Amino acid sequence: MSLVTAVYGETAGFPKQELFGLTSQTRRAAVSVPSNIAEGAGRNSSAELTHFISVACGSLAELETQLQIAVDLGCLRPDSRAIRQLDKAGIFVRRLRKTLVETLKHR
Numbered sequence: 060m061s062l063v064t065a066v067y068g069e070t071a072g073f074p075k076q077e078l079f080g081l082t083s084q085t086r087r088a089a090v091s092v093p094s095n096i097a098e099g100a101g102r103n104s105s106a107e108l109t110h111f112i113s114v115a116c117g118s119l120a121e122l123e124t125q126l127q128i129a130v131d132l133g134c135l136r137p138d139s140r141a142i143r144q145l146d147k148a149g150i151f152v153r154r155l156r157k158t159l160v161e162t163l164k165h166r
Contacts, residue, residue, distance in 0.1 A: 062144040063089045066122070069141040073134050081134070085125040089141075091118035092148060109159040116156060119149050 066089035073082045092115045099111025126142055129135035135142070 060093055062148045065141040065144040069139050088118050088122040112156045115152050
């Protein structure tokens, strides 16, 4: 959730002409990460949770690309809070996915 807050805060400073482009896409990808984790947690099986965690990983990759584009365009600093939060969230979600996959293998 702190990733979403950081992304919304950082994208508020993006150029107005990017409101329906990079700003919208970046925010959508950020919101998708915790949303997919929550949806997976609400399902009835570890396999479904693992699937939604994988979708969240895809959203993280998409967000990483969008934030790098924002850095390249000069809209975002490379040391921004959003990028730091992305790194933390990426570590957490990827470890969670790895743990779930290992758990399913040993059943």
